[in-house]
Amino acid sequence: MxxxxxxxxxxxxxxxxxxxxxxxxxxxxxxxxxxxxxxxxxxxxxxxxxxxxxxxxxxxxxxxxxxxxxxxxxxxxxxxxxxxxxxxxxxxxxxxxxxxxxxxxxxxxxxxxxxxxxxxxxxxxxxxxxxxxxxxxxxxSLINQFPAVVMPIPNKIIPVDVVAIGVSTGGPNALAELLSRIPADVSVPILIVQHMPPMFTKLLAERLSSKCQLQVREAVDGVELTAGDVWLAPGDFHVIVQREGTKVHLGVHQAPPENSCRPSVDVLLRSVAQVYGAGAIAVILTGMGQDGLHGCKCIREAGGQVLAQDEASSVVWGMPGFVVNAGLANRVVPLEQMADEIMQRVHLVQRSGL
CATH class of the missing domain: 3.40.50.2300 (Response regulator)
Incomplete structure (x- = not known):
């Protein structure tokens, strides 16, 4: 070579x-x-x-x-x-x-x-x-050793309560594309792990806020989640969700890195699966490595849904590729269609009248 x-x-x-x-x-x-x-x-x-x-x-x-x-x-x-x-x-x-x-x-x-x-x-x-x-x-790019299990929206309608996004290489531009298409009145909180060091994440949050209708902020320990919140994990900190009675709060900590990453997508998704169960949507976007793979398994086992960015629109089809090849993706979606796919699933209950 x-x-x-x-x-x-x-x-x-x-x-x-x-x-x-x-x-x-x-x-x-x-x-x-x-x-x-x-x-x-x-x-x-x-x-x-x-x-x-x-x-x-x-x-x-x-x-x-x-x-x-x-x-x-x-x-x-x-x-x-x-x-x-x-x-x-x-x-x-x-x-x-x-x-x-x-x-x-x-x-x-x-x-x-x-x-x-x-x-x-x-x-x-x-x-x-x-x-x-x-x-x-x-x-x-990953070779499809196993056929991807791509499943449509389930017939059993379960309200979506949270969207959790994991992304790495190519993430800043992918997040700008995705979040710019999410309406200001989105009815659920959005949590994001982007692999980035301290200071970079704060500036990324500010940059994303300037490009979309939502305010994107670095996650703060103990803050209560409400509809329309967009929280980005701070560099060098893991982010989790914790239920306290009827309310859900963010937790921010510095436990050891996972998949050589802090923040780690897996850390967030495991907590999301535990707290929200079937009411969670995990979204895995472009990125190197396989951070998020185990977390998506937890989401699916809890009855939640997983969306993965397609190879053609990814800068690196590592993170989403691992999820797809493991049969964990409910749907594989081009980046430009991801916001519509998320909103369709979030608002399915409202449209159905249930």
């Missing part, structure tokens, strides 16, 4: 050197060039023909956002992974880059205590994503 060719773009000599050394230590990767700013990078792309561009956000002369805006019209399919600092400015720029067509992002190591810890952070953050996009997304 040919190696995945990577162009590293960063204004810091130390970062270019360290990242290049770490990536080159992987036998499947080859660093074919480095650049100190976006202008140099754009000149190098036709020379080195990379499979993936690793792009810093803050650079002199031509920053990451300017580079991405200039790159996309010429190379619409070239994977670009933003490599940003875990700062407010870095988070803002990263979310903007994702909306401009960046494939994904990774955060630079910060305050990890040792060089080796920083190097391990780079390995874990960057290498899987570079391999995913560099080898071609389709190579990572």
């Amino acid at each position: 040919p190696k995945i060719r990577v162009l590293v773009v960063d204004d810091a000599v130390l970062v270019r050197s360290r990242v290049s050394k770490i990536l080159s230590s992987d036998p499947q990767l080859e660093v074919v060039g480095v650049a100190a700013n976006g202008r140099i990078a754009l000149a190098k792309i036709p020379q080195v023909n990379p499979d993936v561009v690793l792009l810093d956000v803050e650079m002199p002369d031509m920053n990451g956002l300017e580079t991405l805006a200039a790159l996309r019209p010429i190379y619409p399919n070239l994977p670009v992974i933003m490599f940003s600092t875990s700062t407010y400015a870095g988070a803002v720029a990263t979310l903007e880059a994702l909306s401009l067509g960046a494939s994904d992002y990774a955060t630079k190591p910060s305050n990890l205590g040792s060089v080796e810890a920083a190097n391990e952070h780079i390995r874990q953050e960057l290498i899987p994503k570079i391999k995913l996009f560099g080898a071609g997304i389709m190579a990572f």
Whole structure:
């Protein structure tokens, strides 16, 4: 197999050197060039023909956002992974880059205590994503080893009380597309786990609120759930639901990561299944890995419903693909139709007159 060719773009000599050394230590990767700013990078792309561009956000002369805006019209399919600092400015720029067509992002190591810890952070953050996009997304799509069990709306009408959404790679744009189509008078709360670090989730909530009719907020421990609420799990915190009498409240905690994730979709869905049972809809959108698979099993065992995004509209058909291939999806839905599918199921009881 040919190696995945990577162009590293960063204004810091130390970062270019360290990242290049770490990536080159992987036998499947080859660093074919480095650049100190976006202008140099754009000149190098036709020379080195990379499979993936690793792009810093803050650079002199031509920053990451300017580079991405200039790159996309010429190379619409070239994977670009933003490599940003875990700062407010870095988070803002990263979310903007994702909306401009960046494939994904990774955060630079910060305050990890040792060089080796920083190097391990780079390995874990960057290498899987570079391999995913560099080898071609389709190579990572799941083969349908088992026929998907796709079931229509059940004949037995059960009121829907909550919608819980899990998403990862490609999530910010997918959530903006989905939530912009949900009406302001939606009659149930919506809970979201997006794999993102602290600070990024707060900015994502603000960004989503500006693009839809609903107010999206970071989850707060102890808050009571009401119709029309949209709560996003904070970075580095799990979110659960807890019933207290006739009311349901959010819980936010820092138990160990699950599926290498905190927040974890499985953690949320297990609690949703326990509290809401058949009144729950789980929605699994684009993302790497299989976080949410066990939680969807719990939802189905409790009598709830599961919707999964289809492969064609997913950036990465990992999370929804695992759910579909496990036979847990009631329906597999293109992203642009997901809001209508959710609302149809939420309002089924009202339309039926029951």
